[in-house]
Amino acid sequence: MTRTVTTETIDVTLGERSYPVWIGRGLLDDHARWRAAVRGRHVLVISNHTVAPLYLERVSRGLDGLKWSSFQLEDGEAHKTFANVGHALHALSQLGATRDACVIALGGGVVGDLAGFTAACWMRGIDFIQMPTTLLSMVDSSVGGKTGVNLPAGKNLVGAFHQPRAVIADIGTLDSLPEREYRAGLAEIIKGAAIGDPELFTWLELHADALHRRDEARLIQAIAAKVRYKAGVVARDETEQGERALLNLGHTFGHALETAGHYTTLLHGEGVAIGMLLAARLSERLGMSAAADTERLGALLHQVGLPTCVPAGFDARQLLALMHLDKKNTAGLLRLILWRGIGQAEIVSGVGESDVLAVLDEAIGVHTR
Structure with missing residues (x-):
């Protein structure tokens, strides 16, 4: 049985680009809450090979009726690269994503940073939603719109400010966190x-x-x-x-x-x-x-x-x-x-x-x- 706790709602106030941060247990399954942030017909879920087997199916149930696909990275900071941004952009092209498409970042900070940067690049900027699955990404990288990738010379040297449409911090995902x-x-x-x-x-x-x-x-x-x-x-x-x-x-x-x-x-x-x-x-x-x-x-x-x-x-x-x-x-x-x-x-x-x-x-x- 799923435990129930009070969901905290915190608003990031940026005028027309303001968005909610929801913190609680079971939020990945609260499709009515986060589906409203998806405005178009196309969705690309970016995740990694560790997180996707645990949570992608639950998220996919909220995408019923939409045209969607997923792109999965290897796990780890070393994979936050331009090459993987290129692969993610190719996945968007294969999906036929239009300017009202949405990228969902399902994972930790590496996934969130790369997914946000991918969304910022596709057609000069499309929507994205953060679904952080690590404590670090819940309290830091998923909030504030910093996106980017690493270079051999240093970390996060290339990126963009691109705010999400919403942040869904389901603390139930921390149960599987090492x-x-x-x-x-x-x-x-x-x-x-x-x-x-x-x-x-x-x-x-x-x-x-x-x-x-x-x-x-x-x-x-x-x-x-x-x-x-x-x-x-x-x-x-x-x-x-x-x-x-x-x-x-x-x-x-x-x-x-x-x-x-x-x-x-x-x-x-x-x-x-x-x-x-x-x-x-x-x-x-x-x-x-x-x-x-x-x-x-x-x-x-x-x-x-x-x-x-x-x-x-x-x-x-x-x-x-x-x-x-x-x-x-x-x-x-x-x-x-x-x-x-x-x-x-x-x-x-x-x-x-x-x-x-x-x-x-x-x-x-x-x-x-």
């Missing part, structure tokens, strides 16, 4: 609190054990809190001209770690966790924040089972070179998201390479002591 990927999603919730919500950070400290064991009521509270915070930021700064850049706390370090590890060593959330702690240590080194805040962040990350150390085998200078490819940089100067303590993130331009290298060398040197 523990490591679940913990990776908790990193993004912690990140939101670290950026601008000290009360949420304290709440997470109090309920870290409940979240770690997947207590459903606490989990829905945490997901809704993070989505509500991000929705507000996106409404105020959709294309990341100012405040929205703060959502990248830890990402410059984290993306460099992911790229250096060829997208196989660390999950995105794990990279963000380590990256946040490196950003906190850099902030402390620059005299912006206190050691006590760094310690609280590290303790919370550890409490929910996230990594807090740079894995062995990484090179500080290679990571610095990769950090220079970050999209936030200007005129060749590092532009990082740092903080003045929990809930007080800010954009800092012209960060000295010597300070970044010192933090990286110290973090990497742990393995050689």
